[in-house]
Amino acid sequence: xxxxxxxxxxxxxxxxxxxxxxxxxxxxxxxxxxxxxxxxxxxxxxxxxxxxxxxxxxxxxxxxxxxxxxxxxxxxxxxxxxxxxxxxxxxxxxxxxxxxxxxxxxxxxxxxxxxxxxxxxxxxxxxxxxxxxxxxxxxxxxxxxxxxxxxxxxxxxxxxxxxxxxxxxxxxxxxxxxxxxxxxxxxxxxxxxxxxxxxxxxxxxxxxxxxxxxxxxxxxxxxxxxxxxxxxxxxxxxxxxxxxxxxxxxxxxxxxxxxxxxxxxxxxxxxxxxxxxxxxxxxxxxxxxxxxxxxxxxxxxxxxxxxxxxxxxxxxxxxxxxxxxxxxxxxxxxxxxxxxxxxxxxxxxxxxxxxxxxxxxxxxxxxxxxxxxxxxxxxxxxxxxxxxxxxxxxx
Amino acid sequence: xxxxxxxxxxxxxxxxxxxxxxxxxxxxxxxxxxxxxxxxxxxxxxxxxxxxxxxxxxxxxxxxxxxxxxxxxxxxxxxxxxxxxxxxxxxxxxxxxxxxxxxxxxxxxxxxxxxxxxxxxxxxxxxxxxxxxxxxxxxxxxxxxxxxxxxxxxxxxxxxxxxxxxxxxxxxxxxxxxxxxxxxxxxxxxxxxxxxxxxxxxxxxxxxxxxxxxxxxxxxxxxxxxxxxxxxxxxxxxxxxxxxxxxxxxxxxxxxxxxxxxxxxxxxxxxxxxxxxxxxxxxxxxxxxxxxxxxxxxxxxxxxxxxxxx
Numbered sequence: 001x002x003x004x005x006x007x008x009x010x011x012x013x014x015x016x017x018x019x020x021x022x023x024x025x026x027x028x029x030x031x032x033x034x035x036x037x038x039x040x041x042x043x044x045x046x047x048x049x050x051x052x053x054x055x056x057x058x059x060x061x062x063x064x065x066x067x068x069x070x071x072x073x074x075x076x077x078x079x080x081x082x083x084x085x086x087x088x089x090x091x092x093x094x095x096x097x098x099x100x101x102x103x104x105x106x107x108x109x110x111x112x113x114x115x116x117x118x119x120x121x122x123x124x125x126x127x128x129x130x131x132x133x134x135x136x137x138x139x140x141x142x143x144x145x146x147x148x149x150x151x152x153x154x155x156x157x158x159x160x161x162x163x164x165x166x167x168x169x170x171x172x173x174x175x176x177x178x179x180x181x182x183x184x185x186x187x188x189x190x191x192x193x194x195x196x197x198x199x200x201x202x203x204x205x206x207x208x209x210x211x212x213x214x215x216x217x218x219x220x221x222x223x224x225x226x227x228x229x230x231x232x233x234x235x236x237x238x239x240x241x242x243x244x245x246x247x248x249x250x251x252x253x254x255x256x257x258x259x260x261x262x263x264x265x266x267x268x269x270x271x272x273x274x275x276x277x278x279x280x281x282x283x284x285x286x287x288x289x290x291x292x293x294x295x296x297x298x299x300x301x302x303x304x305x306x307x308x309x310x311x312x313x314x315x316x317x318x319x320x321x322x323x324x325x326x327x328x329x330x331x332x333x334x335x336x337x338x339x340x341x342x343x344x345x346x347x348x349x350x351x352x353x354x355x356x357x358x359x360x361x362x363x364x365x366x367x368x369x370x371x372x373x374x375x376x377x378x379x380x381x382x383x384x385x386x387x388x389x390x391x392x393x394x395x
Numbered sequence: 396x397x398x399x400x401x402x403x404x405x406x407x408x409x410x411x412x413x414x415x416x417x418x419x420x421x422x423x424x425x426x427x428x429x430x431x432x433x434x435x436x437x438x439x440x441x442x443x444x445x446x447x448x449x450x451x452x453x454x455x456x457x458x459x460x461x462x463x464x465x466x467x468x469x470x471x472x473x474x475x476x477x478x479x480x481x482x483x484x485x486x487x488x489x490x491x492x493x494x495x496x497x498x499x500x501x502x503x504x505x506x507x508x509x510x511x512x513x514x515x516x517x518x519x520x521x522x523x524x525x526x527x528x529x530x531x532x533x534x535x536x537x538x539x540x541x542x543x544x545x546x547x548x549x550x551x552x553x554x555x556x557x558x559x560x561x562x563x564x565x566x567x568x569x570x571x572x573x574x575x576x577x578x579x580x581x582x583x584x585x586x587x588x589x590x591x592x593x594x595x596x597x598x599x600x601x602x603x604x605x606x607x608x609x610x611x612x613x614x615x616x617x618x619x620x621x622x623x624x625x626x627x628x629x630x631x632x633x634x635x636x637x638x639x640x641x642x643x644x645x646x647x648x649x650x651x652x653x654x655x656x657x658x659x660x661x662x663x664x665x666x667x668x669x670x671x672x673x674x675x676x677x678x679x680x681x682x683x684x685x686x687x688x689x690x691x692x693x694x695x696x697x698x699x700x701x702x703x704x705x
Binding site: 023024025026028052053054056057058059060062063066067068069070071072073074075076078092093096202203204205208209210211212213214215216217219220 | 436437438440447448451452453454456458459460461462463464465466468469472473474475476477479480481482483484486487489490496513514516517518520521
């Protein structure tokens with residue numbers, strides 16, 4: 001294990017530190033709450049001469065991602081950060097970054113989408129971007145936000161992947177809370193991420209290439225999309241390899257899903273992001289009372305760990321999926337839809353309930369989590385029927 | 396400034412064989428601009444539009460220089476990113492400090508005056524070392540001749556129709572060149588493909604400055620203007636000689652008319668050969684036709700006065 005420094009820092013500061021250590025050649029910055037302190041902290045690194053990064057203060061998020069696309073196609077290592085309306089404004093460019101196979105790394109401070117306007121945490125923004133072709137990590141803590149950001153770069157630039165990657169953390173809860181975290185030394189991170197050697201770069205002037213060509217008129221658009229699908233499928237193996245390697249260096253375990261008490265759990269809550277901590281806290285209390293509860297945290301949402309999740313929960317009696325975003329008109333929230341689909345091919349399928357919770361930063365009180373476990377026990381005991389979609393704690 | 400003999404000896408960086416229409420002004424503008432750039436190594440970008448779809452049909456490309464198309468509204472932001480990458484890679488020591496590369500973005504009037512205005516304004520304000528070239532054919536030609544904010548007053552377009560209740564576009568065109576000049580960038584010019592010497596000189600100046608430069612080039616579109624393909628240059632010339640499209644430049648804030656009109660032709664001579672203005676010549680539209688002349692006079696007077704102030 002390498003030498004690490006224990007720090008007290010917010011998630012955003014840890015992300016900014018990770019970005020500094022990854023040494024991007026270019027960063028496009030546009031402020032939006034609660035992402036702002038990432039680009040502010042990085043601006044300090046620029047002013048202090050601690051990074052060589054060309055820092056481009058664009059006039060919008062659309063231009064942020066547009067400039068990142070240009071810079072990445074030019075052959076630079078590129079990073080940026082956004083949130084909420086900013087991510088929504090980038091939507092067109094998210095697809096283009098993935099379609100052009102550009103290894104851009106972006107942090108997203110997960111925040112609600114208007115209307116009505118709300119600056120607090122939920123996953124509406126990032127879940128809205130779930131099908132844009134980006135690899136998507138979720139962090140529970142500042143530490144995970146830091147680790148995910150560093151691993152994201154390795155995954156993005158891996159020759160078998162070459163896709164953009166998002167490292168997301170929950171707005172305010174993780175972005176702004178001061179947390180204990182281990183900061184790796186610069187040299188170790190530098191060696192871990194290595195040098196980026198681009199192919200077909202625009203700045204390889206002597207070997208001109210055209211990017212973003214027109215593939216209509218019976219052109220190979222369909223085949224390009226197939227190769228993109230193959231790449232994100234391949235990324236699952238790379239995410240695990242890179243995770244194992246970083247884990248070896250840091251001493252912190254990593255997997256695309258992370259279980260607690262799952263070995264013999266009868267009642268399981270699946271959560272994503274910061275809420276996993278609250279759920280684990282309640283689960284510990286219930287275990288102390290002898291109730292066989294488990295927690296499954298999803299750390300990588302794209303590519304979705306279908307078989308990993310199905311294997312982990314197939315023995316449970318009842319499962320609750322907590323979604324911090326809506327998929328209006330669908331059977332449930334995005335995580336629920338994926339988890340339920342993951343179990344389709346299994347003979348034994350536990351009862352499953354979907355809870356929509358915490359939209360726009362609504363509090364996730366421990367009593368609510370206890371209620372979910374209690375609902376699961378009632379369902380497993382046949383006292384209650386699975387009740388479809390529940391708005392947990394809504395007045 | 397290069398003469399025609401020198402220009403003809405330069406390599407064409409947009410090769411023939413692309414799928415633009417016969418008589419399209421856009422490719423003429425691009426070739427003149429790139430000739431003006433001389434031997435300077437270039438990365439080019441282009442907004443979605445006729446020029447882009449016709450020159451980059453996969454697996455072919457007409458561009459003999461590195462090229463990127465991103466989307467419709469963001470060729471300025473995209474090329475600003477390429478330029479920033481160049482600086483960042485120099486700072487990283489991955490590109491030699493003395494290496495010179497210039498960056499050029501192309502866009503039509505729809506991608507520049509309208510949907511791309513914010514992206515262009517941002518890139519100009521940030522001071523990137525890049526040239527932005529608008530090929531202005533006065534409408535969304537790629538999607539089928541819809542009006543843009545560059546469409547002239549009174550012109551027909553498929554979203555500014557002619558009928559009992561309306562006679563084409565009811566608004567005047569936006570003066571984008573002055574808007575970009577107001578950004579205080581080192582070089583801004585308005586040019587026409589009919590005045591190749593003036594245009595290539597302006598391109599040469601645009602590529603020579605350190606920092607952002609902007610060229611607004613009038614490029615007739617035979618499909619949208621309802622003109623004969625072989626008349627493209629003639630029509631572009633009439634735009635200048637009638638005062639519809641004054642040729643001027645703004646160098647470090649100093650405004651100069653580069654082609655002065657000794658004798659100005661009436662606007663009818665520019666309008667008459669174009670099917671998009673034919674309704675203006677109906678007897679009942681005489682007043683409207685007169686107001687087109689008034690609008691041209693107003694804009695030309697403004698530019699002349701502005702240039703007289705230096």
